[in-house]
Amino acid sequence: MELKQASKSEPYLYLQIAARIEKQIMNEVLKAGDKLPSVRMLCRELGHNMSTVTQAYYELESRSLIETRPRSGYYVSVLPKKRLAVPETSNPSAGAALHSQDDLIARVHQDSANPKITLLSLGVPHKSLLPIAKLNKGMIQAMRTLDGSGTSYDQVQGNDKLRREVAKWSLSWGGDLNSTDIITTAGCMNAVAYCLLATTKPGDTIAIESPAYFGILQLTQTMGLNVLELPTNATTGIELEALKKALATNKIKVCLLVSNFNNPCGSSMPAEHKKEAVKLLEHFNVPLIEDDLYGDLYFGANRPTTCKTYDESGLVLYCNSVSKTLAPGYRVGWVAPGKFKEQVMRLKFSHALSSTTITSEVVADFLKNGRYENHLRKTRQILYNNSLKYSSAIANYFPENTRVSRPEGGYFLWVELNKNVNTLDLYERAIKQNVSIAPGRMFSLKQQFDNCLRLSFGLQWSDEVEKKIKLLGLLVNK
Amino acid sequence: MELKQASKSEPYLYLQIAARIEKQIMNEVLKAGDKLPSVRMLCRELGHNMSTVTQAYYELESRSLIETRPRSGYYVSVLPKKRLAVPETSNPSAGAALHSQDDLIARVHQDSANPKITLLSLGVPHKSLLPIAKLNKGMIQAMRTLDGSGTSYDQVQGNDKLRREVAKWSLSWGGDLNSTDIITTAGCMNAVAYCLLATTKPGDTIAIESPAYFGILQLTQTMGLNVLELPTNATTGIELEALKKALATNKIKVCLLVSNFNNPCGSSMPAEHKKEAVKLLEHFNVPLIEDDLYGDLYFGANRPTTCKTYDESGLVLYCNSVSKTLAPGYRVGWVAPGKFKEQVMRLKFSHALSSTTITSEVVADFLKNGRYENHLRKTRQILYNNSLKYSSAIANYFPENTRVSRPEGGYFLWVELNKNVNTLDLYERAIKQNVSIAPGRMFSLKQQFDNCLRLSFGLQWSDEVEKKIKLLGLLVNK
The missing domain is CATH 1.10.10.10 (Winged helix-like DNA-binding domain superfamily/Winged helix DNA-binding domain)
Structure with a gap:
């Protein structure tokens, strides 16, 4: 050896x-x-x-x-x-947009309100993954140290200490942000929303991965954007050739990528792809909104870089939060909007005035005292173990021709079943037995991915989970 | 007697x-x-x-x-x-929109970061007005009772208990809301933003009071709306005849009113006007976004009604928060969007996913235990006293021909000076002496109200405040 x-x-x-x-x-x-x-x-x-x-x-x-x-x-x-095969690169349909998606999203989301349901559908970190006792201590500390115990308005740009810590943290992905480059937001989607408002107007076209996170799809729809879903590899992310071709048409107003441990695919763009994508977008002068929500949850030895790492022109608007690592309910996120900083500031001011004062402070302290890195180390280990156990169970209980992604971080497995399996039906049958999955249909505005599903492994592995995956396998085999 | x-x-x-x-x-x-x-x-x-x-x-x-x-x-x-005269009904200019407003707003806002400055410019409740110790107790209680101590995502619609309490509270203004009618938001402006996104698209025209809160004006600009500023009486609010005439042109897509203790005028629409306005808007099928942020801060014997009180068609989208009464930094607000509920839900989901869990819970408990009413009683008394002291000081130190509004609640005095006084200059001279005022120019998109200013009486009355108002009077007399 x-x-x-x-x-x-x-x-x-x-x-x-x-x-x-x-x-x-x-x-x-x-x-x-x-x-x-x-x-x-x-x-x-x-x-x-x-x-x-x-x-x-x-x-x-x-x-x-x-x-x-x-x-x-x-x-x-x-x-x-x-080990099962990895799903093939997507070949998004060019058909008309689908309008029944909203109801499906709302339905799957409501499953989380029922504690009886085993939630394999949503990318929610299980309670056991969160450092609750330490955060509570932080909360009490923040009440003591903050002027007015956090009842006062924070400055519009956001908690100064938090912005400094986020700037320091950017070193981990090869960034060199300043605290003045950063604006805090109420979570990562809130950051993405401001970025889209800053860079587009209704009728504009946005290029995204396909499949894509349903929250992003819904956001584009409330904003009246045209969405161009591009072929995406389950391992390496968006296909650069397809992106290049799309950009060359000069119709793309903005591009949005979940570059690391993508939701729902689990794909990650290799560093070279990131570099290349940024170069391409610079060439066409098209801004890139980068959602790096899962970037800190890598299973390998090193934190992957981001597209922002290679951004020299300020065209990359970088979004992140602690919603998948520390405390979803705190609503603490941030954006480094590059050259769009003034627009995003104005949007934040007029849409929300300021962020929640006390939760920003608690997160800032958590980052400052090195507790975050410590906590992440444990979280990564647990998620990695979960990913292996979940994959293994799928290999054991699902049909042999099932394909499943091999994420190197994050929360999600993308499962591709035989073409004649409809995962909307599977959802209906599974929910009757108190298991919730995310049908592939949720991840596109076109009628596609009907034989796919997303499984979250944020729920701690247990005999119960294994039983539920076994059950899913049985339903698929039927 | x-x-x-x-x-x-x-x-x-x-x-x-x-x-x-x-x-x-x-x-x-x-x-x-x-x-x-x-x-x-x-x-x-x-x-x-x-x-x-x-x-x-x-x-x-x-x-x-x-x-x-x-x-x-x-x-x-x-x-x-x-006692000074009340400002006359505004007669908004029809000139071109002004573009330097953003910088002015940002500048005045930044004054709040300097603790040396006496902040008469911003509608921020002074710390001494907030029940900080009780809220801190509530925070500790919420950490104990909430599953996951508030680290988990809240449901999209918002904290159930809070929505129930807000529904109960609606009785105080003659409303009959259900908890299902309500969606929580990150403060009142956040609610207003969702309402505008739900009811307009860029290029649409919105009718508002004039002068109007600069945050609302800025929001309309980031959204690409045309703004029709309508004549407004400093005591009774928007002129109904003007509103009617504007609606009859069929160009108005939505109307936005701060119906009680208006910012910046301090005006309140009499109940009859509210009823009449709702009837008018129903007739033209134009939705009304009602910002009732100051409604609970009445100086008189009774809580004033709202436009929502008279809404039978669901066209009124009612917005409120606890930012002016309990805790600005908590970012807890809500909206009862009437028939636009589904759109607002979808917007909240895609823009922010959910509200901050723990601060919603603390506010819910505060309302539930009757502490809110108790606290408001004290706050109203203090603000009322402040309003009288501030008015009296203006009467004493400002020129005789000064006009000043007589608000029956809220935070603001609208001061109209001699036509040849420019309050932008006054701002510059006052800030050098560490007093911040809000120049009238901030409250319109047109170049007008240059001889007006808004004074907030949220800062507790003191010899220091009197000295500063005296100083302002001196500067005006120069």
Whole structure:
């Protein structure tokens, strides 16, 4: 085994060892069923102590990559062998827009109000993923330190400390924002809404990925925009050739991308694609609204870059929030609008005056004290484990010809079923058994993706979840 | 004196007595300098005890309506005699729109960041007006009772308890809302923004009062609306004849009114006008966005009604919040959008997903436990006293030909100076001496109201404030 030079990017030795073994499994150097070297042997070979190697094996086991057989040792799990194919690049329909989408979105959203329902439909972090006790402490602290305990208006641009922390944080994705570049918002969608209002007027055309998050689709519709859905690869995101062709028609007013761990596909644009996309958009002088809501939730060793990382002209409007990592209910997000800063400021002032004072302060402190990075490390681990368990269950219980995306971060699996399966029917049948899924139809304005569905793995893995996925598999097989 | 039949609408006997005496002073039955009956005499006459009558006199004294002269007794103050005239009905200019307004608004707004500046410009309740300790207790309670301590997404429509309380509260203005009629928002302007997005598209024409709140004007501009500023009376609000004429042209797409204690005029539409306005708008099938932000801050005996009170067709979209009464920084507001409910819901979902969970809950509890009514009673009293003191100071220190509005609630005095005074210059000179005023130019898209200014009396009356108003008077006299 080539384990001597452990990966440097993992912070802990045991994680470095685990990462190396995982890579060998993924590359099928180690095949399903292969016996792994004993802990003792690996210790001798690598020169590490027993507990480090044992911990590495525990780690891999917890990710379902290897398994113990009593009195025999560690073996590579059968999971990788049963790995399903990845969905093909989308080929969006050019048909007329669909108008029944609103009702479907509202219906699926309402499922969250019923506690009996296992919510595999929505990208909501489960309570157990949130650092509630620490946030509560932060809340009490903020009441003490804020003038007026947070009852006063915040400045229009937003909490100064929060903007400084967000600016510092931009280093993690290769950005170099200043606190003055940033405007706080009531979550990421609120940021996206201001960006769209700043860059378009009704009748303009926007280019987006396909499939796309239904909230973004609905926003474009309330704003009277024409939407051009572009072919998107389930692994690498939007197809650059298609984007280039669309831009060349000179009809595109703005482009909107979820560049990392996309909702719903789970795709991430490679750094080179991001660079290339920014160059293209600059060439055509078309602004890019980048929704990086999931960027901090990477499973790999490093935080992926963003399109904003490569933005030199100020055409990228970068949006993010803590709604998927810390506290959805706090409504704390932000935007770095580049050259559109004045427009976005004016929009925020006239649409909402200011952000919620106290929740901004709590988040600012959480970032400032390094608690955020600490919390994210745990969250990423849990989500990664969840993604493997969910994928594995789908491989076990769904038909063999099912395709499923392999996200390297975020919350979502995009599942493509046999063409003759209708996931709207599947939704109806599943909801009767208290399971909620997001039918593919929600993710386009055209009548397409009817054989697809999005599964969120934000809900902690459990026997209950496994039972529900098994149930879904049964319904699909029918 | 005709005091035997005390006013029934005041909750306390001493306030009933005070209200009666006040009426006689206002009607000049009792004239400035008149001696009032002694406490002992009034007791005998009315059959009340000493302490009640004394308290009534204290009350009137605290409002600057009467004054004691040592060893002599109580006298009617000279204030009413020096009362200034009310501004005349506006006659909005029909000239081209002005584009430098944004900078002015931003500048005046930034004054609030400098604690050295006496802020007479902005309608911000002073900290001392807010029940901070009680709200903090509510915050701790909400962390305990809310599932996830308020970190989870709220439902799209908003906190259920808050909507129920707002519905109950609508009885106070003669409304009969259900909790299902209401959608929560991030403050009142946020509600107004959704209402405008729901009812207009760029290029449409909106009819509003003139002068009008600069935030509303800016909102119309970011949305590409044409604004028709209509003549407005400083006491009774929009001129109905002008509204009727405008509607008859069939160009008006929506009307927006601040019907009670208007910002900046302080005007309130009499109930009959509200009824008539709603009838008119119904006749022309034009929706009315009603901003009732100041409605709860009445100085008189009763909560004024709203236009929504008389709405039978669902054309009135009613907006309100607690930003001027409880906690601006909480960003808790709401809208009852009538027949536009579905559109507003969709807009809220796509622009912000949901409201801040914890602050909604705290406000809901505050309303539920009757603390709100209790708190409002005190706030109204303080604001009323402030309004009298500020008015009296203006009468004392400003030129005799100054006109000033006589609001019966809210936060604002509208001051009209000699035609050759330019309040933009006055702003520049005042800010050098650390006083911020709101120049009249901010309240129109046309170049007008240059000799007017808005003074907020949200800042507690003090010798310091008196000094600053005196200073303003000096600057005006120059």
